[in-house]
Amino acid sequence: MTPHPKSVLVLNGPNLNLLGSREPAVYGEQTLAGVETICRDACLAHNFTLDFRQSNHEGLLIDWIHEAGAKQAAGALAGVVFNAGAYTHTSIALHDAIKGAAVHLIELHISNVHAREPFRHHSWLSPVAQGVIAGFGVKGYALAITAIATQ
Numbered sequence: 129m130t131p132h133p134k135s136v137l138v139l140n141g142p143n144l145n146l147l148g149s150r151e152p153a154v155y156g157e158q159t160l161a162g163v164e165t166i167c168r169d170a171c172l173a174h175n176f177t178l179d180f181r182q183s184n185h186e187g188l189l190i191d192w193i194h195e196a197g198a199k200q201a202a203g204a205l206a207g208v209v210f211n212a213g214a215y216t217h218t219s220i221a222l223h224d225a226i227k228g229a230a231v232h233l234i235e236l237h238i239s240n241v242h243a244r245e246p247f248r249h250h251s252w253l254s255p256v257a258q259g260v261i262a263g264f265g266v267k268g269y270a271l272a273i274t275a276i277a278t279q
């Protein structure tokens with residue numbers, strides 16, 4: 129019998145619901161719905177199901193990381209792709225959640241944060257992420273899903 133496909137959780141943090149509406153020079157012209165389509169196609173190619181979410185609320189993102197940890201422990205989740213937006217640079221709580229849930233997580237940024245303002249150069253998530261993808265635009269989401277498939 130074919131095993132039940134594992135899922136990939138793609139989490140998007142604050143303000144990413146605004147994607148495509150402003151700052152196209154930094155983030156491109158794709159909307160978050162377009163990003164979801166990119167992720168769905170990448171998941172199909174690797175026989176994953178997709179769970180795609182966005183929240184502007186730190187606590188809800190933390191709850192979703194905990195949920196992902198339980199799902200991974202049950203063998204139903206292949207990994208998490210997380211664009212935490214500006215919480216990347218501020219949130220020790222998200223660092224603790226990822227560490228506590230022991231979830232396989234790829235940190236994702238659409239822009240090359242290291243080529244931008246100094247306050248975007250530090251990430252609280254990188255030390256607890258498996259890897260980081262930044263600067264490849266929204267294509268980075270597909271790269272991250274491929275990375276999960278090949279781990």
Ligand code: CA2
Pocket residue numbers: 142143144146147148149150151155211212213214215216236237238239240241248
């Ligand atoms: O490059 C990324 O993906 C970021 O995670 C995006 C965050 C930013 O704070 C990080 O430093 C880098 C911001 C997301 C907000 O996106 C907007 C898109 C269009 C209009 C306004 C905000």
